Amino acid sequence: MSKTYISLQGRFYLTPIVAGVVGAMRELGNVPEFSLEIGAEVIEHNESMTGQRTVDFTMVQTTSVNFSGQLEQVDEENLKYILSGMNYEVAIQTDKTESLGVVKAGDEIKLGGYNLSDVTFTDSAEPAVAIAESKYTVDLVFGTVKFKEDISTPVVAKFTTGAVTHTTLASDFSSEYQLFFKGINTANGDNVAVTLHRTKKSPETEFPLIHEELGSYSISGQALSDVTKMVDGNLGLYGYMVTIPKAA
CATH class of the missing domain: 2.30.110 (Pnp Oxidase; Chain A)
Incomplete structure (x- = not known):
């Protein structure tokens, strides 16, 4: 058998x-x-x-x-x-602006995007004054910024995001x-x-x-x-x- x-x-x-x-x-x-x-x-x-x-x-x-x-x-x-x-396919956003408010040394903040480029930070003065790069560290891939010093006036971020999938x-x-x-x-x-x-x-x-x-x-x-x-x-x-x- x-x-x-x-x-x-x-x-x-x-x-x-x-x-x-x-x-x-x-x-x-x-x-x-x-x-x-x-x-x-x-x-x-x-x-x-x-x-x-x-x-x-x-x-x-x-x-x-x-x-x-x-x-x-x-x-x-x-x-x-x-x-x-x-x-969901999220397209590139150019010249995106976000208000971060007043920040303290050690604050790490998530920005609204990933694979960032052309990142700048300014204060809220008139006219706006650029914040020196020595005062922060940006993780471009994950879209976060960590400040090394207190910024007494509200901070404004401007950047371009990369295309990603959510x-x-x-x-x-x-x-x-x-x-x-x-x-x-x-x-x-x-x-x-x-x-x-x-x-x-x-x-x-x-x-x-x-x-x-x-x-x-x-x-x-x-x-x-x-x-x-x-x-x-x-x-x-x-x-x-x-x-x-x-x-x-």
Whole structure:
């Protein structure tokens, strides 16, 4: 009798679903862990004839399919997915002006932008007088300034910002994606495909900001049923798995 074992590796893809239309697939990068969990709520009936109240009938009332996994590639789209956020492209702003108020030695202040250039500080006199560069230190990348001396008159900053991408936190709970897995069973060489028609990611996650090794980020979510697939039963309401035999 032949034995069939399974040891899967493969690639995962997400496809956004907009207004019911499935778009182009996007590969998620290396996914070291991914699993499906099938759940059910079962009604049990106990007979009352033998005195032992045994279960003589069961009925599946509801079903569920959940997923969980780990993502290692953190590009802009994966970051948006992990954080349940939205990406916004923030354009360059030239000659941006901000009032910082009166500052004291040791004050560090965040300016409104990143990758700054053409940074100057003046006091609020008329006419304005430039503040000497020896009185402050600017971190151009992160857009912060630290003052070395007290400035008794309100300080005005002027600068140009760089173009950056903002990814919001916990702001997108409605996006749906089709999930597709291209896998290989390394135990026998067969290929395996899995499709989940509709999925929604859970907003619950952990996102460490300090690492000793490469970051790996947990994701989880739920597969939603697609009642349009009832017409073709072999597609399943939640999705389906395909075993593709190794070519002869």
